Amino acid sequence: MTKLTHLTIAKALKGLKNKDFTAKELTEAHISAIETSRSLNAFITETPDIALKQAEESDKRRASGTTGLLDGIPIAVKDLFCTKGVQTTAGSHILEGFIPTYESTVTANLFDNGAVMLGKTNLDEFAMGSSNTTSYFGNVINPWKNQNKPEADLVPGGSSGGSSSAVAARLALGATGTDTGGSIRQPAAFTGTVGIKPTYGRCSRWGTVAFSSSLDQAGAFARTVEDTALMLQAMAGHDPKDSTSAQKDVPDWSAALNDDIKGLKIGIPKEYRLDGMPEDIEKLWQQGMEWLKESGAEIVDVSLPHTKYALPAYYIIAPAEASSNLARYDGVRYGLRVEGEDLQGMYENTRAEGFGDEVKRRIMIGTYALSAGYYDAYYIKAQKVRRLIAEDFTKAYEQCDALLTPTAPSAAFAIGEKEDDPIKMYLNDVFTVPASLAGLPGMSVPAGLDHDGLPLGLQIIGKAWDEQTVLNIGKTIEKSAQFAAMPQMVVQKAA
Numbered sequence: 419m420t421k422l423t424h425l426t427i428a429k430a431l432k433g434l435k436n437k438d439f440t441a442k443e444l445t446e447a448h449i450s451a452i453e454t455s456r457s458l459n460a461f462i463t464e465t466p467d468i469a470l471k472q473a474e475e476s477d478k479r480r481a482s483g484t485t486g487l488l489d490g491i492p493i494a495v496k497d498l499f500c501t502k503g504v505q506t507t508a509g510s511h512i513l514e515g516f517i518p519t520y521e522s523t524v525t526a527n528l529f530d531n532g533a534v535m536l537g538k539t540n541l542d543e544f545a546m547g548s549s550n551t552t553s554y555f556g557n558v559i560n561p562w563k564n565q566n567k568p569e570a571d572l573v574p575g576g577s578s579g580g581s582s583s584a585v586a587a588r589l590a591l592g593a594t595g596t597d598t599g600g601s602i603r604q605p606a607a608f609t610g611t612v613g614i615k616p617t618y619g620r621c622s623r624w625g626t627v628a629f630s631s632s633l634d635q636a637g638a639f640a641r642t643v644e645d646t647a648l649m650l651q652a653m654a655g656h657d658p659k660d661s662t663s664a665q666k667d668v669p670d671w672s673a674a675l676n677d678d679i680k681g682l683k684i685g686i687p688k689e690y691r692l693d694g695m696p697e698d699i700e701k702l703w704q705q706g707m708e709w710l711k712e713s714g715a716e717i718v719d720v721s722l723p724h725t726k727y728a729l730p731a732y733y734i735i736a737p738a739e740a741s742s743n744l745a746r747y748d749g750v751r752y753g754l755r756v757e758g759e760d761l762q763g764m765y766e767n768t769r770a771e772g773f774g775d776e777v778k779r780r781i782m783i784g785t786y787a788l789s790a791g792y793y794d795a796y797y798i799k800a801q802k803v804r805r806l807i808a809e810d811f812t813k814a815y816e817q818c819d820a821l822l823t824p825t826a827p828s829a830a831f832a833i834g835e836k837e838d839d840p841i842k843m844y845l846n847d848v849f850t851v852p853a854s855l856a857g858l859p860g861m862s863v864p865a866g867l868d869h870d871g872l873p874l875g876l877q878i879i880g881k882a883w884d885e886q887t888v889l890n891i892g893k894t895i896e897k898s899a900q901f902a903a904m905p906q907m908v909v910q911k912a913a
């Protein structure tokens with residue numbers, strides 16, 4: 419039988435139903451996998467006791483015949499979602515020791531569907547980053563190795579790097595993530611996992627530590643397209659506690675999932691052909707187009723003319739909102755407090771010690787962009803550009819049903835690379851940020867390996883609320899690509 423940690427969510431659900439194993443056994447297998455993979459630093463907090471208790475309850479529910487969509491499935495939760503009674507840090511020293519008295523809506527939905535929480539995964543501090551190297555709790559390591567430079571530890575992508583690393587290393591069957599500018603799709607691409615960010619408003623943001631409120635959106639990692647559909651279905655839904663959560667029913671994406679994409683028009687945005695893009699990525703993109711054509715789709719060239727302004731606009735809007743959202747961490751209400759001579763001194767000391775460099779950089783950029791005299795020149799301008807970018811997509815969708823692009827302009831890089839220059843790091847998000855600014859659903863599907871033996875992803879961007887088409891195209895790519903490679907450490911452990 420397949421090792422329990424190597425199952426997909428769909429197969430694990432079948433196994434549980436057939437009584438091949440119990441949720442407790444499935445959970446124990448994952449707990450021990452986590453214990454033997456601590457070198458990846460994927461988790462900030464492990465919650466084995468909670469997991470075992472939830473698993474036992476799940477087994478009881480199954481015996482009595484009342485199960486939820488993910489009953490008994492062990493998952494990991496990005497440490498940006500508040501979990502009642504369990505430390506929630508957002509990867510920051512300033513929230514170290516913060517134990518929420520409430521549950522985020524997304525995790526509450528998952529638990530209502532029977533999911534089992536293995537622990538809270540590491541992330542870039544306040545989800546700011548593309549490499550999981552800004553966490554106060556240390557770097558996360560990608561289980562994949564560059565076969566031509568096997569001595570270097572690679573980044574798992576960011577900011578949801580703990581989640582992507584955990585799913586790739588077979589420490590969890592699925593994981594939650596959040597995506598503000600690419601933090602689900604890029605780490606999915608870097609770790610050979612599937613990652614989906616739904617339409618803005620699909621998942622409630624209530625109880626999720628805010629980075630940039632008009633962009634933040636929860637989503638899921640798993641190892642198959644079907645599994646991400648199941649995860650997302652269990653997470654999503656309208657929530658009266660979040661005014662930006664949409665009053666839309668959650669479709670049964672997993673039941674409707676199919677690879678019949680005949681007649682669909684797939685747009686290829688010409689602005690995504692970057693100079694100097696690695697040849698492997700260029701080739702894989704071309705291959706992706708071939709696969710979709712063979713499946714009956716039509717490939718059309720489209721233009722998203724404002725693409726080049728997406729990153730500059732994002733790096734005004736996201737820091738501006740972050741500077742405002744992070745004003746609440748003052749040493750009074752949450753986590754860390756560093757005393758000072760007076761109240762002002764306490765604020766200053768707490769924030770000086772509590773925030774890391776990247777977070778401070780963004781607070782400064784954001785505060786500047788919002789300050790009197792600069793607000794119109796930067797923030798308002800960026801919002802106008804954002805509108806133009808959203809309109810580009812609307813126009814492109816007059817010609818096509820979805821877009822196909824690479825997920826990221828490179829494969830996973832070594833820890834420490836690109837650290838000298840924040841702009842280099844920001845460039846990781848060139849292909850993911852535009853869809854975020856437009857609030858559109860996007861997904862990364864592993865589609866091949868590069869010449870270093872590292873996974874590469876293809877991104878599908880859909881129309882608002884049309885996750886089904888995104889998933890179906892993802893399923894088609896998955897079927898064509900037959901991506902079965904596993905990180906070397908997983909192969910070794912299984913042997």
Ligand code: GLN
Nearest residue numbers: 545546547598599600601
């Ligand atoms: N890497 C981007 C940033 O640093 C996106 C992060 C995210 O999506 N949370 O802002």
